[in-house]
Amino acid sequence: GESVGLHLPTLSVQEGDNSIINCAYSNSASDYFIWYKQESGKGPQFIIDIRSNMDKRQGQRVTVLLNKTVKHLSLQIAATQPGDSAVYFCADLLGGGNKLTFGTGTQLKVEL
Amino acid sequence: GAVVSQHPSRVICKSGTSVKIECRSLDFQATTMFWYRQFPKKSLMLMATSNEGSKATYEQGVEKDKFLINHASLTLSTLTVTSAHPEDSSFYICSARDLGLGTDTQYFGPGTRLTVL
Numbered sequence: 027g028e029s030v031g032l033h034l035p036t037l038s039v040q041e042g043d044n045s046i047i048n049c050a051y052s053n054s055a056s057d058y059f060i061w062y063k064q065e066s067g068k069g070p071q072f073i074i075d076i077r078s079n080m081d082k083r084q085g086q087r088v089t090v091l092l093n094k095t096v097k098h099l100s101l102q103i104a105a106t107q108p109g110d111s112a113v114y115f116c117a118d119l120l121g122g123g124n125k126l127t128f129g130t131g132t133q134l135k136v137e138l
Numbered sequence: 139g140a141v142v143s144q145h146p147s148r149v150i151c152k153s154g155t156s157v158k159i160e161c162r163s164l165d166f167q168a169t170t171m172f173w174y175r176q177f178p179k180k181s182l183m184l185m186a187t188s189n190e191g192s193k194a195t196y197e198q199g200v201e202k203d204k205f206l207i208n209h210a211s212l213t214l215s216t217l218t219v220t221s222a223h224p225e226d227s228s229f230y231i232c233s234a235r236d237l238g239l240g241t242d243t244q245y246f247g248p249g250t251r252l253t254v255l
Contacts, residue, residue: 060243062246067229069246069247070182072245115182119242124170124187126172128182130180
């Protein structure tokens with residue numbers, strides 16, 4: 027089975043609010059994690075990544091948090107905008123491997 | 139980030155014909171590329187790993203004779219769907235692994251929508 031799964035299939039937020047998308051993984055050997063954004067009819071777009079030796083990484087308006095104790099990953103989007111509406115996937119990579127395992131995806135809907 | 143292109147973006151073909159999809163890494167070299175298939179409202183399913191200069195590695199359940207993969211150069215991998223049938227209709231996405239400058243990230247192409255009539 028997949029080593030990565032998401033808690034919620036759909037998340038609706040108001041424009042301007044912060045969004046938090048969660049992800050759980052099961053394999054403690056996973057050492058690299060990536061968040062992708064996929065808009066309808068397009069390929070996944072890299073958002074941010076984090077290695078297992080870190081617990082937080084920030085990008086532009088996005089922050090990824092990694093809790094290795096409970097095998098949990100989250101993506102925080104600040105001041106969510108309509109353009110953030112998409113499906114968000116987390117993916118993990120086992121140490122020494124090259125194959126990503128994708129979660130089921132969370133649909134983020136931004137309400138005006 | 140790095141750019142990966144796919145061509146064509148959409149293709150409609152008749153049942154029994156073959157379709158070739160190209161995946162190119164535009165600003166980096168990729169010894170490894172990946173081919174995925176995605177059904178509506180589903181996650182990405184890895185089909186195979188394409189290795190430059192060697193045979194592709196297929197995931198369990200993926201027919202290598204039906205989905206031919208060629209990785210002829212460090213910037214190009216092709217997927218050929220042979221004798222396509224309606225059940226092969228799907229969204230095919232490639233990714234390329236960027237190992238430059240201490241990174242190890244996969245960048246995805248825009249996808250190819252295949253419709254088999």
